[in-house]
Amino acid sequence: MRDMRGLVSKDFAARFGARPEFVVRAPGRVNLIGEHTDYNDGFVMPLAIEQATWIALRPRADTTVNLYGIDHQELLRFDAARPEHGGPAWSEYPKGVAAALREEGLDLRGFDGVTACDVPMGAGLSSSASFELAIARALHAVSGWPWDPVRMALAGQRAENRWVGVNCGIMDQLISAIGRAGHALLIDCRDLTHRAVPLPAGCAVVIMDTMTRRGLVDSLYNERRAQCQQVAAHFGVAKLRDISREVFEARVAELDPVARKRARHVITENARTLAAAEAMQAGHAGLLGELMNASHDSLRDDFEVTNRELNTIVSVARLHSACLGARMTGAGFGGCAVALVEKAATDDFCAHLVREYSAMTGMTPMLYVTTGADGATHDAG
Numbered sequence: 001m002r003d004m005r006g007l008v009s010k011d012f013a014a015r016f017g018a019r020p021e022f023v024v025r026a027p028g029r030v031n032l033i034g035e036h037t038d039y040n041d042g043f044v045m046p047l048a049i050e051q052a053t054w055i056a057l058r059p060r061a062d063t064t065v066n067l068y069g070i071d072h073q074e075l076l077r078f079d080a081a082r083p084e085h086g087g088p089a090w091s092e093y094p095k096g097v098a099a100a101l102r103e104e105g106l107d108l109r110g111f112d113g114v115t116a117c118d119v120p121m122g123a124g125l126s127s128s129a130s131f132e133l134a135i136a137r138a139l140h141a142v143s144g145w146p147w148d149p150v151r152m153a154l155a156g157q158r159a160e161n162r163w164v165g166v167n168c169g170i171m172d173q174l175i176s177a178i179g180r181a182g183h184a185l186l187i188d189c190r191d192l193t194h195r196a197v198p199l200p201a202g203c204a205v206v207i208m209d210t211m212t213r214r215g216l217v218d219s220l221y222n223e224r225r226a227q228c229q230q231v232a233a234h235f236g237v238a239k240l241r242d243i244s245r246e247v248f249e250a251r252v253a254e255l256d257p258v259a260r261k262r263a264r265h266v267i268t269e270n271a272r273t274l275a276a277a278e279a280m281q282a283g284h285a286g287l288l289g290e291l292m293n294a295s296h297d298s299l300r301d302d303f304e305v306t307n308r309e310l311n312t313i314v315s316v317a318r319l320h321s322a323c324l325g326a327r328m329t330g331a332g333f334g335g336c337a338v339a340l341v342e343k344a345a346t347d348d349f350c351a352h353l354v355r356e357y358s359a360m361t362g363m364t365p366m367l368y369v370t371t372g373a374d375g376a377t378h379d380a381g
């Protein structure tokens, strides 16, 4: 892996003529199970990953933010106390976070900073959420108010929903804020309570990037959200979370075929996610893998958010004897899948995947092995 801390710190020193006072890091994420459940007030079980957004910075006496983006080779300048829309697209994230924190009644100081990110963009590993939480952490470091991870995640989500205009749920921001090394987090997206669940001993989590990216993900995502909400309204409840499997089965005939499939995915996925947490707690890696397989099949057949390459990479992964389970991860339509693999055979599994997936698609997948990382942090530069 690249030395991201060194990268932003050195660039900061060259650009601002001093060592940074703080270095901030906020991770991307991979979701183990619990997909398209967060906006239905359901359960998710993501882990924070080693790839992250980094910011080297020093506080300023005023409220100006000067932020150089190494990936964009561009310097942003805005007033954290009075952010305004406009400028390069990536500037909307930090300005949106500043606006959300201001709405919270928090006083913001400015900073000079340099940022870089090694979460691949558009791959479904939440580079945006990691950027939002890194900005929140930077503003926390220079402004002096306490760090409340759930509140910061909500501010990041509000920035994305209201300022950037992407209608995401809470999973990505929350795991970037509260992740714990070696663990996945079982999150109840209704009340945002969460529990760390240890990754099964002897297993590796392999993230498999299909290298496909699909346009229109936002509109397809919004369409799925609307379909879920329609079923909830039909049943007279706030969210699909409120429909038990028994009630669903009893009244399923009232729904049209598409609504039926969408709701069935969410209702069964919530049950799978809770079962997966129990399996992990009990050290049953095999059962966790089976639940991941069932999750993918449900996302493919009922929620219909996979593409050919996601289905291919998951099938190829499952063919390897060390693979306990594999599924797409994130919003879908392209991007990444995730596999649970016997640790001792990780290298062989990765070689198998590169060979077979490349032969079938002509594309070389990017693979990342993760053991789970801590949520957003900062320390002295």
Ligand code: GLA
Pocket: 034, 035, 036, 037, 038, 039, 168, 169, 170, 171, 172, 330, 331, 332
């Ligand atoms: C995206 C969204 C999340 C979540 C997932 C699907 O990553 O940002 O809030 O809805 O899709 O599980």
